[in-house]
Every structure is written in structure tokens, then in C-alpha cells.
Amino acid sequence: MPRYGIAVDTTKCIGCHACRVACQNQNGLEFKEAYNWIKQRDRGKFPAFGSEFVPVQCNHCEKAPCQRVCPTGATYTTSEGVVLVNPKTCVGCKYCMEACPYKVRIVEHHKGIVEKCRFCIELVREGGAPACVTTCPTQVRIFGDLDDPNSEISQFVAQHRAQPLRPDLDTRPKIFYRRS
Amino acid sequence: MVESAWGWLIVAYLFLAGAGSGAFIAAVACDLLAPDWSKALARAGSLAAGPLVAVGTVCLVLDLDAGLWEPWRQIYLVNNLSSMITWGVLILALFIPIALLYAAALNEITFVGRIASKYTQYLRGVGSFLAVSTAAYTGVLIAVVNGVPFWNTPLMPLLFMASAMSTGLAVAMIGAAIIDIRTIKTLSNFALGHVIFLAVEAVVLMMFIFMSLTRSTEAAMSASMLISGVLSPYFWVLVVVLGILIPFVLSIVEYYEYGEMPKSLVVGADLLVLLGGMSLRALIIFSGTPPQVV
Numbered sequence: 258m259p260r261y262g263i264a265v266d267t268t269k270c271i272g273c274h275a276c277r278v279a280c281q282n283q284n285g286l287e288f289k290e291a292y293n294w295i296k297q298r299d300r301g302k303f304p305a306f307g308s309e310f311v312p313v314q315c316n317h318c319e320k321a322p323c324q325r326v327c328p329t330g331a332t333y334t335t336s337e338g339v340v341l342v343n344p345k346t347c348v349g350c351k352y353c354m355e356a357c358p359y360k361v362r363i364v365e366h367h368k369g370i371v372e373k374c375r376f377c378i379e380l381v382r383e384g385g386a387p388a389c390v391t392t393c394p395t396q397v398r399i400f401g402d403l404d405d406p407n408s409e410i411s412q413f414v415a416q417h418r419a420q421p422l423r424p425d426l427d428t429r430p431k432i433f434y435r436r437s
Numbered sequence: 438m439v440e441s442a443w444g445w446l447i448v449a450y451l452f453l454a455g456a457g458s459g460a461f462i463a464a465v466a467c468d469l470l471a472p473d474w475s476k477a478l479a480r481a482g483s484l485a486a487g488p489l490v491a492v493g494t495v496c497l498v499l500d501l502d503a504g505l506w507e508p509w510r511q512i513y514l515v516n517n518l519s520s521m522i523t524w525g526v527l528i529l530a531l532f533i534p535i536a537l538l539y540a541a542a543l544n545e546i547t548f549v550g551r552i553a554s555k556y557t558q559y560l561r562g563v564g565s566f567l568a569v570s571t572a573a574y575t576g577v578l579i580a581v582v583n584g585v586p587f588w589n590t591p592l593m594p595l596l597f598m599a600s601a602m603s604t605g606l607a608v609a610m611i612g613a614a615i616i617d618i619r620t621i622k623t624l625s626n627f628a629l630g631h632v633i634f635l636a637v638e639a640v641v642l643m644m645f646i647f648m649s650l651t652r653s654t655e656a657a658m659s660a661s662m663l664i665s666g667v668l669s670p671y672f673w674v675l676v677v678v679l680g681i682l683i684p685f686v687l688s689i690v691e692y693y694e695y696g697e698m699p700k701s702l703v704v705g706a707d708l709l710v711l712l713g714g715m716s717l718r719a720l721i722i723f724s725g726t727p728p729q730v731v
Binding site for chain 1: 441442443500501502503504506507510511513514515516517519520521522523526579581582583584585725727728730731
């Protein structure tokens, strides 16, 4: 079984938000709803300073805190390592939203549930890649199998020593970042 | 300020569950320690406990996004024993009926009360255990959350326990004054309880704030939001001065004056304790700051 993840090259991100729009399209989200965000961070000091764009979405943690606290067991991990929410059993208690250190879950009020990035599992199972990956004009994201040493993502992570966000929180995220 | 996923309904629930379980413990303590002259207090405490926690539970259900939309989904709430909410649902489901039965037994309400009064000692024992569980669990609920470092400390349940005790005693005292205003004199005996609980609460709160200031960047951000940031006026006025200091001083005076203090001040001190307990929970929920991830 694959262990899917995404590698993000923040040095390439121009902050155009195409990933967000593609995600909204793919998942039928409304204008204000999103499963991914681009966080902007200022770095350096004058005169050597600049801005960094960091795309953030569900990290599909191997030790997912949201899954541990979910009282109904609606949040589960598939055999591909993708963390999903079962809309039939989620009651919308929002405990997972408090537990997630990355704050990437949102409430879908019209369904009465909490949702988040699903790695576009329906596209991935047909052999494709998530919408945010394929739509990106500068190819910031690389999607693939982290367990396959020859995959593009594994090579990228190894080559650039890409790290997840806040690995010290020990949730074992599966999104790796090359930071500028 | 980062918007919390939980709002006023959860704050109200945390407060009501604390006050209700505290009132139960106050009632049991009065019932056991001084059954002759604290009857009104034990009756009031037991009468308030079940309904308060039940109203709090209604707040919880209203906060569920599918709570009224597809209520049958609530059956799944007991699926995952590693979730504190599952434990909370079990504790609440047991505590509320037992608190109601205890109230029926102490107040001799209909035939239920007559039957229940035969088993008072069991209701007292099991009920006290569940009351402590309810009060502590509200703290553990938010203490096990990784997403908000400010809450992630074992002091959290301790603080909520201390607050539950003082608010519970306040509820029982107000109730006793409503049931029988003549007992207001004997209420002075319980002012000592307020002095102790408020002192413990103040010490735990102080430790919680001081330790948060050095625990992690995010916890420090939350703590400084309370002591010097946007929420500081509410923290100092509602929690520290009105919720702890003034009732603390009033309770000391009440204890030494023994029944000579004006009724309005006795009940006023209790109302202030309730205001402080509610504000404390609101401020802790709303000052929660997520980890800085980027």
C-alpha cells in the first residue's frame, strides 16, 4: 500500500491562490470555505528581507490528534494513509478542530459536519493527483508515495531535506516543506 | 485574536457542569456534616445540581452542528474511548439521573423520592464520585487538546475543580436563601467554605498563569492576552476583582460577623462568585491560541 504525501517547495510559491480555487471547485466549496490556505510570513530584516508564501492544508498526520479525540470515530485513516471524515457519523462537535495544531479543519454548516483536505481521494484512486497539485502554475506541490524511494516526492524530500511544519509536535505530518 | 471553534455554548456548558457538580458536592457535604441545621442548603444544592448539568448538556447538544439537524447521529458519541467527549457523555448520562434521584430523595418528591430515600447513601457515594468526575472532566476535556498549548496542562482540571467547588457552593447558598430566607444566618457557617475554595482557586489560577508565561510561546501569548492584552480588562475586573477578591473579603467578614451581614451582601457575594466562574471559563476558551506553524 502507498503512503501518500505532498512535498511543498515554498521557494516556488507566488501566492496566486490557484490551489485554493481548484480545491474549492473539486470539492464544491462555497466562496468563503477552503481546505487549503496560503500563509504569508515576513522573514529577515531590512535591508535583507522578503516574504514567504507557505501553502497549508491537512497534513494527514500518522498520529492524527483529530482522530484520537473524535468521539464518534468519524475521523479515520485509510490504508493509503489519508485521513478522512465519515459524513454519516460526524456530529459536528468540533473537538477535532480544537485538537488540530494546524487548524486546517472547517465546519460545513449545511451538512452539520467538520471537513478538511481529503487529498482528492477520488482522483488519486483513479491514478491522478489532488487538484491543488495539478493546478499549480509553478508546480509548488509534488504528490506521491513516501514509501517508494524512487518516487519524485521521496527524491525531493531527501534532496532538500524537506521538513514537515512543527515536527516537534510529534503528529508525524505527511506534508514536507522546502523553506526559503 | 484567533477565533475558537467553540463559542459561548461550550463556555456555558463548562460553567453549568462545574456549578452543578459543585452544588451536588456541597449538598452531600452539608447532608453528611450537619444534617440538622444545614437542611435548606443540602436541599437547595441537590435540587440545583441535576437541572444545571442538564441545561449545560442541552447547550452541548445545541453546539453540535448535526445536533438538531440529524439528532440520531449523537448515538455515535460513545464510539471512541480515547476521546474525552465519549467519557464526558458517559459521565453526564450517569450523573444527571443520579443527581435528580438524590434531589428527589432529600426533598421527598413524590413516590420516586420515597423509594430513592432508601438508597440515599448509595446515591451520595456514586453521585459524589460522578460529580467529581464531571467537574474534573470539563478541565481534562480541554487539557488533552494539542491544538491549544495554553490549555494543555494538568493545572487545567485542577483550576476547573476549584472553580466548580466555589461556584457550586455559591449556587447552593443562593438556593438556600431562596428556599428559606431565615437560614441566611446559618449560611455564615459556609462562608468559610468560600474562603477556602476561593483561596485555592486564586492560587491555582496564579500558578496556571505564571507557568503558562514560560511554558511555550503560544501559551505565553494566551496568558499575556489575559494579564496585559486585549482581554485583560475582563480578566482583572470580572475574574480577579469581582469573581475572587470581593467575594473572598465578603466571605471573611460574613464568617466573623456571623449572621449580622446584610442579606443582599451575602447573596451578592455568591452571585459575584458565579459571575467570576463564568468569566473565567469564557476567558480561558477565548484566549486559546493555536501553535504557530509557519
